Amino acid sequence: LAGIDSLNGAEIPDLVKKMTSSKCVSREVAIVGAGPGDPDLLTIRALQKLQAADVIVYDRLVAPAILDRSRRDAKRIFVGKSSGAHVCGQDEINQILLREARNGQRVVRLKGGDPFIFGRGGEERSFLLSHGVSVIVVPGITAALGCGAATGIPMTHRDVAQAVTFITGHGEGELALDWPSLARMHHSLVIYMGVGSAGVIAANLIEHGMNGGTQVAIIENGTALNQKFVTGNLRDLAALIKRHEISAPAIIVIGDVVKQSNLQFASVGLGFKTETQALI
Numbered sequence: 611l612a613g614i615d616s617l618n619g620a621e622i623p624d625l626v627k628k629m630t631s632s633k634c635v636s637r638e639v640a641i642v643g644a645g646p647g648d649p650d651l652l653t654i655r656a657l658q659k660l661q662a663a664d665v666i667v668y669d670r671l672v673a674p675a676i677l678d679r680s681r682r683d684a685k686r687i688f689v690g691k692s693s694g695a696h697v698c699g700q701d702e703i704n705q706i707l708l709r710e711a712r713n714g715q716r717v718v719r720l721k722g723g724d725p726f727i728f729g730r731g732g733e734e735r736s737f738l739l740s741h742g743v744s745v746i747v748v749p750g751i752t753a754a755l756g757c758g759a760a761t762g763i764p765m766t767h768r769d770v771a772q773a774v775t776f777i778t779g780h781g782e783g784e785l786a787l788d789w790p791s792l793a794r795m796h797h798s799l800v801i802y803m804g805v806g807s808a809g810v811i812a813a814n815l816i817e818h819g820m821n822g823g824t825q826v827a828i829i830e831n832g833t834a835l836n837q838k839f840v841t842g843n844l845r846d847l848a849a850l851i852k853r854h855e856i857s858a859p860a861i862i863v864i865g866d867v868v869k870q871s872n873l874q875f876a877s878v879g880l881g882f883k884t885e886t887q888a889l890i
Contacts, residue, residue, distance in 0.1 A: 637743045639707050639717045641731045643724040643750020644668075648833040649675040651756060656748050663718040665710045667703070671722025671859055673834065685715075700730065704737045711743045722859070724752040728778050728802045752776075753861050754800040757832030761839050762871040763863055765798050770866040773797040779804025779811055779862075793818035801862040808862065809848035815864075820844060825868035830860040841868060 640659045645651040652660075660666070660680040668677065670690030677686065687706060689698040698706070710717045725731030725747060735745045754776060758765050765774040775795065777787060780803035792799060793815045804811055805828075816822050822845030830838040842850045844864060850856070 637711045637714070638746065639711050639719055639734075639738055639743055640746045640748055641719045641725045641735060642721070642748040643726075643729075643731075643752075644672045644676050644720050644722050645751040646723055646753045646756025646760075646833045647671075647673055647831060648756070649673060649679060651751050651833060652676065652679070653748065653750065656750060659718050659746075659748055660720070662716055664715040665717045666720055667706055667710070667717065668720040669722055672720050676720075680718075700733065704734060707734065707738060708741055708743065711738070721750070722753070723756075724750045727752045727776065753802065753832060753859070754863070757829040757861050758863070760833045760837060761827065761829055762873060763827060763867055764870055765800065765863075765867065767867050767870065770869075771797040774800060776800050776802065778802050779807040785810065785814075787814070789814045789818040793820040798863065798865040798867050801864070803858065804862045805851055805856055805858050805860050808851050811862075812844050812847040815844065820864075824864060825866060826850070827863045827868045827871065828854075828856050828860055829863070830856050830858075832859075832861065839871075841871065 640663070642656045642659050643653075644656065645653075657679060660676075663680060663684050665685045665687065666677070666680055667687045667689055670688075680686075687710075689703045689706065707717060707719055719725070719731075719734060721729045721731060723729060725734075726749070731747065735747065738745050754765060754774075757763075764771075766772065773795075774797060775792070777792070777799065779785065779801045785807060801808075801811060822843060824844040826842055826844050826847050828838075828840045828847075828851060830840075838854065838856065838860075840850050840854045840856065847862070
């Protein structure tokens with residue numbers, strides 16, 4: 611109200627009421643990437659948004675230690691999803707975000723990793739914008755990069771991999787992927803949400819020309835204290851997962867970059883303790 615000299619005391623309450631009415635309240639949702647798991651890998655902007663939020667709508671992959679960095683009085687709404695078990699469907703999540711934003715709340719939609727990499731952040735942004743809600747996107751460290759740093763695996767390397775491809779192993783029905791292209795690309799391949807379909811993925815890649823002896827790594831709970839790290843060959847991928855009881859969340863890295871982990875697997879980059887195992 612600074613600079614409005616003509617107002618008298620009686621008029622101020624009415625002006626405040628108008629400014630905070632449904633037509634004037636700023637409707638905004640911040641779609642925030644929580645990173646790969648370790649709360650110390652949150653970006654500064656992500657932390658700022660968390661600490662300012664009135665409402666936090668969060669996924670299953672968001673660690674409790676990350677939520678602990680938000681305001682204690684913030685309303686928390688869990689909308690976690692896992693394979694075959696959804697607390698909320700995507701349509702319901704969209705409606706929750708819209709409802710809270712229209713109520714004038716500062717809303718954070720908190721997602722594991724980066725919201726624009728297999729996180730449906732793009733879908734939620736489009737929905738909110740179509741309903742007149744402003745959206746800010748705060749990127750996070752995606753699982754592939756966090757897990758790579760924690761295990762000593764570079765996603766690209768001048769000597770062995772000039773590119774990297776991210777794919778998802780999760781989908782409705784049969785995986786509709788360009789197997790011939792993936793099998794002969796000769797650079798790093800990273801599979802998100804691929805634990806359940808690992809056998810199918812390996813079989814398709816080998817069938818379309820990838821060497822069964824290609825190096826693979828599986829990282830479960832990457833960057834967390836309970837991280838598990840397993841290496842082996844593509845032909846043994848499904849057996850590796852079964853033998854070492856790998857479960858989601860986990861990513862699979864395929865390619866010669868995996869060999870780089872052997873150079874310094876006991877103490878790498880971020881200082882996480884890793885467990886390196888191979889199928890014998």
